[in-house]
Amino acid sequence: MAVDDATKKSCDGTNTGGSGSSGGSNRCIPVRVAVRVRPLVQRAAQEYFSSSLEVLPEHKQISIGSDSNRSFTYDYVFTPDCGQEEIYNAAVSKVVLQLYKGFNVTVLAYGQTGSGKTYSMGTNYVLDRDNEEEMGIIPRAINDIFKSIKDREQDYEFIVKVSFVELYADNLFDLLNVGSREECLVEIRETPTGDIIMQGVTEVPVTSLRETMRCLEQGSLNRATGATAMNAHSSRSHALFCMTIEQRRKDDSENMVCAKFTLVDLAGSERAKKTGATGMRFKEGVNINQGLLALGNVISSLAAKEKYTPYRVCKLTRLLQDSLGGNSHTLMLACVSPADDSLEETLSTLRYADRARKIKN
Secondary structure (H helix, E strand, O other), X not given: OEOOHHXXXXXXXXXXXXXXXXXXXXXXXXXXXXXXXXXXXXHHHHOOOOEOOEEEOXXXXXXXXXXXXXXXXXXXXXXXXXXXXXXXXXXXXXXXHHHXXXXXXXXXXXXXXXXXXXXXXXXXXXXXXXXXXXXXXXXXXXXXXXXXXXXXXXXXXEEEEEEEEEEEOOEEEEOOOOOOOHHHEOEEEEOOOOOEEEEOOEOEEEOOHHHHHHHHHHHHHHOOEEOOOOOXXXXXXXXXXXXXXEEEEOOOOOOOEEEEEEEEEOOOEOOHHHHOOOHHHHHHHHHHHHHHHHHHHXXXXXXXXXXXXXXXXXXXXXXXXXXXXXXXXXXXXXXXXXXXXXXXXXXXXXXXXXXXXXXXX
């Protein structure tokens, strides 16, 4: 079901009657940052790559060597032995509650290819196939949302819709559209109020965890993936899974609170020398890195509180305009590898995440 522009305007950054309304408060909320260190993969362990990181979860710090310029503090730090449930409960579960106050919420995963972003987010999780302990952030958040809706349904009416898009080679594709690839192209538009909308994107009404997971599974099958030397199932696109939640008190039909929950699984930054990418895979890597570079420039601009922020450089930064510097509670999950051969990429990710933590929405 394609949603008309009027519906999209009401659900993209502008809330009606809720405490999250942009006109209700000038309160600034910092972007929260969590860093997850993945276990050494079998390849690294076999080749005797030792851990290059010192992780101090009690101090929320990660250090590389003894250089003080390579020591970083974050809101959350997770060691390789931390499970999916622990990470979700500590870093994500509380921010999901902001949806019912009318605030937009964004969770985005960033890191080099093969660092565990898609696993952590649960983008490829299949409800009836995979182990429940491996359930990532997206299915856990969906489960919590519908539990909360059930707890509130005596006093509130809810409408929940989902959309799923991927940004591949700077083209935006609707992953829930059953048409041809050309028919799945989606355009980005900006409303007169400055909100960014995806014109013509498919939004599917859902009423349960199972229905929502079916949309996630269907879209994930349509997502562009490919094998590289570092990851046999490397994501070749940035994926955005969005839930729009409308709530209205049963005794007040005039006022509606609308919030958007955006879960972003960014494609991994990569170096062609390490991934062994050639031909189409190489071109994909170039596009991925260009988008992540533009995103890094936006993050740096916001962190430095510059007057101009280059959101319009590419589609990725336009899509995340509300999540970074706009009207959203945002959590960045930075995924890193502890292997010595990934030291340069790990340091880059840690610096990227450190700058993001300075942003206030």
